Amino acid sequence: MIYFNEKIFLLGLEATYGTIPALAASDAILATDIRIMPMEGQDQSRNLERPHMGAQATIPVDLHAKMSFKVELTPSGVAGTAPVVGKLLRALGCAETVTATTSVVYNPVSRNHESVGVHLWIGDTRFALIGARGTGVLRINASGIPVLEVELTGLWTAPTEAARIEPDLDDQLEADVLVATTANTPVFTVNAVGLVMRSFALTLGNKVEPRFLIGAERVLITGREEMVETTVEAVPLSVLDPFGLALARSRVAVALTHGTQAGKTVSLAIPAAQVQRQQGIEEQQGIAEWPLRLVPQPGAGNDQWTLSFT
Template sequence: MPIYWSEKVLLVALESTYGTAPTLLAADAILASDIRLTPMEGQDLSRNLERPFMGAQSTIPVDVHAKLAFKTELLASGTAGTPPVIGKLMRACGCAEVVTANTSVAYNPVSRGHESAALHLWIGDTRYALTGIRGTATIRVNASGIPMVEFELTGLFVMPTEATPVVPDLDAQLDAEVLAATTANTPTFTINSVAMVMRSFALAMGNQVEPRFLVGSDSVMITGRTDTIETTVEAKSLSAFNPFALAKASTPLPVSLVHGTAAGKIITLSVPTAQMQRLSGLEEQQGIKEWPLKLAPLPNAGNDQWTLTFT
């Protein structure tokens, strides 16, 4: 009988030892969308044999790894001080998690000591497993849309098997109050402390994720990071906000985005020092002039170019 593409179960858990998967349980389930699996990345190494006849060369698969991309809703846990479901994914994408009991959970990028994760993805009864996972992500908030995080994960290859799927515990995620980005639900979006009318916003972590296969060590590493912000906003008079002058002067400026209003459900993205980039053009929507802005979040003391806080 056919295997239905929609029959998916995704479990993710952090590893305590790199490349060694813990026992993944129903509570490790992630409610995701647009799942895209590349199960066997790598190279086919030709033997390049000299033979007295023509024909294809036999090959050897090397540097075999796997990639998984998907989207998750950007949701707080509902309880201040309790990590959100995406917390373990943020940690596998090179972020530190700072928990303040009964108050907040904050994530910021770090340059060393990156954690790793393991996952199981069932499609039908076929289980795809990855270990030693690290990755990158993009946070997107679009007007009249559900705020999302797009993850791109890379992990070590594990041979797929047939196994009975775990029954996932998704109740809390399915029952969560999901708020679209609107004026009421997203009360703050400012650039340089100026309130902006925003159409779209994206912060890309820009992690450079490298599979590294040497004799004695197979791993996936985060070897660099170039964070970027792209946002489209309604144009203002230049006396109110002048992106051209800010870009010309390379002026560092703060960016703040707040989504949610109820305690335990508030998400704040703070970028203290972003550099305005050159405008590549102007846009028009519904007869209104809009600015497509690009900014580069810059570290100050280091590892502080942005913070995502759940309160």
Template sequence: MPIYWNTKIVTVELESTYGTDATPDGADAILTVEGSITPMEGNDVNRNLETPWLSADATIPAELHAKVSFKVELQGSGTAGTAPGWGKLLRMCGCAETVVASTSVTYNPVSDNHESGTLYFYVGKTLHKLVGTRGNAKFMVSAQGIPYIEFEFTGLFTDPAEATRPTPDLSAFLKPSLATSANTPTGTINGTDFVIRALSLDLGNQVENRFLIGSESVLITDRQEVIEATVEAQPLTSFDPYALARAQSEVAVVVAHGTSAGKIVTLTAPTAQMQRVQGLENAQNITEWPLRLVPLASSGNDQWTLALT
């Protein structure tokens, strides 16, 4: 019997002890888009044997780890103050989660004590387990498209095995709304309203495999966030990105998607440095700016927030 790719199941749970299997079950299922796995990444150490004949050399697999990537729809839980089904994924990407009951859930970057998780990736009945998993995330909003968070995770390797497939509970993942003028009412840079084609924030996490004697781990060792936005150009008397870039100006970027309580997602970068404008684009004979901004920290770990209200 063939194994059908589109029937895969992903479950995730946060670890209380790094690298210890948190045994996620069907209640911890993630509704994924375009999921993929490279199940046995690493290096092949050549033995460099000297033999009396010419032949290929034997190798030993080393630094074994696995990578999983997928997207999730950027949609709130439907209830203000209740974390979304994808919240634990952001926590595994070096983010803190702050819940204000009945009001909001807010995510922001943190510089230490990064949480890790166990990720189960089922393909048919074959279970790939990633433990000690951490990763990177990218928020993406495109006109007339579904807003997404794109994740890439790296975890320690465990031997795949046949297992009983769980029954996934995906009730925490609500139907999304498209990014339109009605559904995405706010899109400003430096307080100026823009017509936006696309906007993204890449957390830019530097995810490192650290395999030493006595310790094997996946760490987030640095980050370099970047915002990229394609917007309709304006007269320079209204907004001058060239002058802002020359002055190394820090501007606020705010995008809000959703209009009903529990489904409003607001991405804010209060002090983003405008970078050089590296070209102009033509879409439907309309001039567009490809803007690039770098979120900078003010007092630390405040370069961006994602608030669900």
């Protein structure tokens, strides 16, 4: 018998694609809703013509693995020190820029995407992903813990029975986690207008492609289509007119800040997001709410959004 909740999750950046790094207790990730699909691929039939009817035998090909989970979007607590989610953002097609004692900033990039290796124990069975890259959603909901939802795709390796590594999770367990409230999330603006927000999600929209050819087997990020979806309290059109902005194909700035102290603040900046068509008006507790959709647009390139930990 194996207890499903007895999980140990280690993750590290690969120096060479497809070569898993030596993972140690310090590489542990504290996550929730972990799901593993350890043997994705195709079942290639031989399609033999035989003297009798019956199902065809198959050959498993293009094997790869997928893993999904959520990680708290929590800063390190020290300005200029990368957060736990930093390695994940780099595996999701982002670059990391560290300014000592000041900030760590992430932005999407179009080339030279980094990859990670993963070990996941369920009981004593160790699953592994190598050459893993992925996509994700940055989600902040009122009265909820901000999270990064991740789906990784990696090359397949056979599961094994392996000695468990006792993870070092002390810093993550003792982190100063802040739920999203008026006090803890002091900035949320669209087109420089402060709005009352119920929910917010930035979907990275990476197109993740397992590619299996003779001579090279890789997982690639081949495209990206970000989308912002947020639900806010409706305001007079004289304050913010999403209908007119959508009709004019206007691009507006979106800003969100969670946290107020040095080393414990994360800020999302989207300089130019095209306002999409308004799709209905909702009601909660007798109050009108707008579901807004916005598409971040690049300026010089790879600058459609930045996520800063300060």
